[in-house]
Amino acid sequence: MIKRKVVLHFPATVVEQPFIYTLAKEYNVVANILKANINPRKEGRMVVELSAEDQEFNAAMDFLHSRGVQVLPLEQQIIWVEDRCTQCGACTVICPTNALWMKRPEMTVSFCSEKCIVCERCLKACPARAVEALYLSGE
């Protein structure tokens, strides 16, 4: 099983084709569209989470490439806004990797980005909304 957030670029010539339907029907790919738009030059851009069995996923990627659709990885990054953090500690029992962790006995909270697996559980668990997700596409 592969699950990946990607950015798809559709050239103007293919933008009207039903790609998401084909992905689902032919390759059993589940697509969760996060953002989609078409620019004035009729080029499409879609931020989407795709999941499927390994083999079908790879075949779907080949299909997209063959039609001229560019597939770029989407990198997510978790940003801890230290200024907004009130050091309440609520996130520290929610974060599965201790990326958000409490130094004891000082009881101060800090964030170690290397340990973060971008599971996003902290985003809504933080009462002060001091954690944000940033999406960086490799564009």
Add this chain to the structure above:
Amino acid sequence: MSQLRTIQEINEKIAKGQVVVATAEEVISLVEKQGVEKTARQVDVVTTGTFGPMCSSGAFLNLGHTTPRMRMSKVSLNGVSAYAGIAAVDVYIGATEIPETDPANSDFPGAFNYGGAHVIEDLVAGKQVFLQATSYGTDCYPRQKLEKYITLADVNEAYLFNPRNCYQNYNVAVNLSDRTIYTYMGILKPNLGNANYCSAGQLSPLLNDPLYRTIGVGTKIFLGGGIGYVAWQGTQHNPNVARTENGVPRGGAGTLALIGDLKQMTTKYLRGVSFLGYGVSMQVGVGIPIPILDEQMLRHTAVTDAEIKAQIVDYSEAYPQGTGGSLGEVSYAELKSGKIIVQGKEVPTAPLSSYPKAREIAELLKAWILKGDFALTEPVAPLPTVEFPVKFEDQAK
């Protein structure tokens, strides 16, 4: 017990720049080093602090008269309704109020990104807030509709009035069920996945004056970064609870109703917060100075996390059903270690109440007193309390 000093004498020392102040943390190490007697003679004031979610908070605003005049009967600020069932342009905006358009828990668990507490935070931050008001119109107040942006500076009076703050001790919340639950004590993972508590422990105001000997109606305090006062006993104030030998409640007990000028406050110590699946609340920073009138007060303020106990309560069943019952008692020292044992299982803990902020507030209040900017007050009326024979162990360590 012989009196060491009066509040008046302390204020004279503050005026002369001779006062000796220690935070509720510092006083613990002073007592460890030099004993109770010497510390009591040396220290005039102990400062406390707390910074945690306190739902029972809100602000009175006088929005000012318009031309023609208006008796506002329905008012909202940034879409959050404020209570207007008082005089013409007076309203009360409650911390937990959410906009009518918020899906709340119909999209479970609701995010509750914005509510009354955030409106108050935005006002304190100096941001513009959208005011909408309607009225049925009267001969003296003909205007029926108003929409405009306001800032805190445009508002005549603005004061925080919190009916229940500073809970003296609180439950430790756990979840015995097999599904995640979303509470005002935060997210509780199934099968004792975590234990959340909410008190500054040894720094917390009412845990340093457990029998309300010095904190009373009229006591001047640090509130949200400005100056405030104890207005009354808080709602649900209940001194008649089980206590340890030094008079410290073993669970929720006293509370305070607080009042203070919103225009002096800062978002550093007053913040809107969102509890997933529960709602909006406000984190309020409070600091209270405790005069060391005698040795007993010093012993009270020297209380340590190891001596303060709290009850572990199941929030999946016992709490919501009101059936009560404690799963056990733990100390704040254990809670702060990061894990406790419940029903034989090791459970990770999280505070909700910010200890670093509590410490910051106690230190800031200490600095204000040392600089001569903050004098102590004599309470004008006592809070309801209990006769309690306090026993202290010999602390001459």
